[in-house]
Amino acid sequence: MQPNMSPAKPRPADNNSHGLYGQDILSVKQFTPPVLDYIFSVSEEMRTLVERFGSADLLQGKIMTNLFYEPSTRTSSSFMAAMQRLGGQVIPINSVQYSSVSKGESLADTVRTLECYADVIVIRHYEAGAAAEAAHWASKPIINAGDGVGEHPTQALLDAYTIQRELGRIDDLTVGMLGDLRFGRTVHSLTRLLLNRNVTFRFISPRLLRMPEEIRDEVTEADGTFTEHEDLEEVIGEVDVLYVTRVQKERFTDLGDYEKVKGAYIISPETLTRARQEMVVMHPLPRVGEITYEVDNDPRAAYFRQMQNGLYIRMALLATVLGRA
Ligand code: CP
Numbered sequence: 627m628q629p630n631m632s633p634a635k636p637r638p639a640d641n642n643s644h645g646l647y648g649q650d651i652l653s654v655k656q657f658t659p660p661v662l663d664y665i666f667s668v669s670e671e672m673r674t675l676v677e678r679f680g681s682a683d684l685l686q687g688k689i690m691t692n693l694f695y696e697p698s699t700r701t702s703s704s705f706m707a708a709m710q711r712l713g714g715q716v717i718p719i720n721s722v723q724y725s726s727v728s729k730g731e732s733l734a735d736t737v738r739t740l741e742c743y744a745d746v747i748v749i750r751h752y753e754a755g756a757a758a759e760a761a762h763w764a765s766k767p768i769i770n771a772g773d774g775v776g777e778h779p780t781q782a783l784l785d786a787y788t789i790q791r792e793l794g795r796i797d798d799l800t801v802g803m804l805g806d807l808r809f810g811r812t813v814h815s816l817t818r819l820l821l822n823r824n825v826t827f828r829f830i831s832p833r834l835l836r837m838p839e840e841i842r843d844e845v846t847e848a849d850g851t852f853t854e855h856e857d858l859e860e861v862i863g864e865v866d867v868l869y870v871t872r873v874q875k876e877r878f879t880d881l882g883d884y885e886k887v888k889g890a891y892i893i894s895p896e897t898l899t900r901a902r903q904e905m906v907v908m909h910p911l912p913r914v915g916e917i918t919y920e921v922d923n924d925p926r927a928a929y930f931r932q933m934q935n936g937l938y939i940r941m942a943l944l945a946t947v948l949g950r951a
Pocket of ligand 1: 697698699772781911
């Protein structure tokens, strides 16, 4: 697919204990518990900064490119807002059909072009592994904003941060993940991020959309516990977190299969009558009917707070990767 591969340029020397300065952010596997604590702590500072002052000049003189091969509202907008609130500038390629990608330019050439103009490139792509490939070619940091059915590491960071804020901890929890666990990169990343945290996973999905074997194996190898269910009723009363996902029509090669599983689960106020009072309902969004609007008024509905948290996490991440945190 790509021209002859050449070795990636060396990364800048890391001068911080978190190890993220000048680095690519490709997977949640990079976030050990101390690094996660560090990002949460900087995110809290960013929250205070935005609430008190709205903006700062921490990243003045820095430029970020948003390079999105797939649609996005939250991720693209929050990365742009994060950069701008820290005084940086943005090159917004939020729709690659209006770039030279539509003329056939390769990923390698695209990132090598954009790094001539920017200090960091945020990329969303429809192929798993594309962010890693971009990182291979680029000498500037690449941040994975979702690569096909692979990972969505910054989403997992904001998800974990939301759990921490809502429940006071990310350890010793029972986490239910519901819906499209096969194609849902957010649940792949969040599961990986919560390994070794004494989390019990309840994977709830139609058989067609089971959590991939690779992820299930990773839970087992980490001595974690998971069970699989098709019926939410089996676990609704015990979960601390109910993480709902959309069935992703765009990932199906056979739309007949999509028709079989779309609308498999719909969370309504009636569903939540059987849930714990101190649990939280999360969703990476967008939703297409799997949580009714009536649920929004339930204090357990955390998905709007969750997307707000994405701004602070991404401000923290940009400041850290660019060496200004
Ligand atoms: N959660 C998320 O990735 O949303 P967008 O697709 O709108 O960026």
